[in-house]
Amino acid sequence: MIRLLFLFYFSLFIISCSSSKKLNETIEETPHWLKEFPISQTHYIGIGLADKSKFPTDYIKIAQKNALQNLVSQIKVNISSQSQMVRMQKELNLKQDINSFIKIKTEDIIEGYEIIDTYTKGNEYWVYYSLNKELYREIKKKKIEIATEKSKVLLQNALESSNLKNKYIYFVSALGELEPYFNESFITDLNGREVNLKSEIISQFRSYINNYLINSTNDKISLDLVHPKSKINFQLMHNNKPATNVAIDVISKSFDLNTISNQTDFKGFFSVLINKIKEIEIHHSIELALNFKTWLNEAHTSEFIKSLFEKINVPSFTFPIKINAPNFRISSTEKQYTNNSNRQDLLLATQDKLTSIGMKITENEDEAQLHIVINSETKKGSHIIGHKMYTSFLKMTFQIYDQKSHLIFSKTIDEIKGIQLSYEKSETNAYFNGKSIIKDQIIPEFFENL
Structure with a gap:
């Protein structure tokens, strides 16, 4: 019996020692560079991990990439050039941080590193890179x-x-x-x-x-308000020589325009066609800006380099354009409930609007190129008994004639409503609303249709 017990405990001891030995071997299989990140005075170290369950086909590449990023993070950017980098970033107003770009590029250009070891445990795949600092x-x-x-x-x-x-x-x-x-x-x-x-x-x-310069072929550029269609010629020069095949952008909020070509010809000329005037203002202009986008795309594909050159201000040239506005003569017959009156509300509103956008008014028939004729009359509307509210309606005809008495614009608006505490006040209110219609609708419509 004692002999059997001895053999039993001896077997347990042997099995225990064997298991302990296997456990120690398993622990020893975990490489030292995972237990403690290596520190080296002579080498940059990079360790990367990838999950095989998440990336079953390319876990090796991902682990290698992560190891390389880890290695690159130890390579410090040259501090001596940082102040210059900051100045450049501020001067060019770069949204992209230059230092972050440098780190990305370092991963692309790093060479000389070598794989020291790999380790797999379950779904974990580890890579150990090393790069000799002197070699780098x-x-x-x-x-x-x-x-x-x-x-x-x-x-x-x-x-x-x-x-x-x-x-x-x-x-x-x-x-x-x-x-x-x-x-x-x-x-x-x-x-x-x-x-x-x-x-x-x-x-x-x-x-x-x-050194680029754009000149107009005319000393002064002017357009006729009534017949604005015109071709304006410009010439692009560089160091006093014609600049050929350069793209130019044309910018203007005042004009509806298009270009004959999107770049200068063999003599540096560039033409702009004005079709109509979109907005009537006191001052009008057209802006021409050089466009090097095509050349930039041909020169380099890097988005970083593109962003640098795009931030460098490209010359633009603004040319004032004089609008040869016609002289307007205005006459009106503004009746009060079908009766003639001395009222000039609509005439004065028309005059005020025209002068505010740079038009000239004359009373001399011979000096006027356009004649505005306004006819209006009011009629009484309803009276709400018990509420003391009175209604009047204004009918207005607004016509424009040229020097040959040809009708070139006509607008009639019926029943412009006015409401007030008496017929007299409601009529005044109707004329007030009529003035607003002239300023905000009729005159802008006339110029839009030119």
């Missing part, structure tokens, strides 16, 4: 030197090229070469001068942009 600095330094030389060549091409489109593309491409290392200062020698290459490119580009 050497690779980066070499790449910056290459990018600097390429950028300088492109900048020199921009300065020497006589083709305006090529100049633009060279400038953009020169800055694009520096894009992967935009946090660096890029102090270099350029034609015997020590310059910050990024700042030099932007400065020279601004100089190039500011």
Whole structure:
């Protein structure tokens, strides 16, 4: 019996030791770099994790990407260039943070890292990356030197090229070469001068942009109000030479217009067709702005570089346009309940509206190009007994004739209502409403139909 008990307990001891050994082996299988993040003076370390259950087909790539991001986060941005980066960001009013962009680009250009180990436990897949710091600095330094030389060549091409489109593309491409290392200062020698290459490119580009000039072929631009259709010619120059094949945007809230072409011709000319005047104001103008969007798209595909150049102000040119307004003569017959009166409410309202938008009024028939004739009369409406409220209605005809007495505009409005405590006051109220209709509806309608 004692012998059997001894064998039983001995077997339990052996099994226990075996289980303990397996447990220790399992614990030891967890790599040391997961137990404690490695610290190295000579290497950047990156550790990444992916869940195999969430990403069953590409968990390896995701873990590698996460490890690379972890590694990149340890590479500090060059502090010496931060003040310059902040100035550039403020100056160009960039919404995108430059430093966040730099971190993204660093992931794209990082080289020389190696995979040290991987580990799988259940659905967890881990990757361990390492990058030699000295190797990273050497690779980066070499790449910056290459990018600097390429950028300088492109900048020199921009300065020497006589083709305006090529100049633009060279400038953009020169800055694009520096894009992967935009946090660096890029102090270099350029034609015997020590310059910050990024700042030099932007400065020279601004100089190039500011040398554009648009001139009107006429000293003064004027349009006839009654017959405004006209073609206005402009010429785009760059350093006193015609600028060809440059796109131009035309902006105006006053005119309905279109362009014959969306860019300048071989002599730098650009024409705008005025179809009609949309809004009558005291001052009218047309704005022309250079549009380099097509060239920018051809020069570089990077959204970051595009955003930099889009923030650099492009010249725009505003040209005042004089409206040759006709002289108006106004006459009115404003009756009071079919009786003639000395009332001039509608005449004065018409005169006030026309002068407020820059029109001229004359009483001389020979000086007038347009003659406004207003005829109106009122009639009594109902009287609500017991409420002491009286109603009057105004009928108004508003007509405009040209110098040859041809009717060019006519508007009749019946039963403009006025309500007050007496017929006399209700008639005054009806005429008041008639004045508002002339100012807010009839005169604007006349000009819209020109």
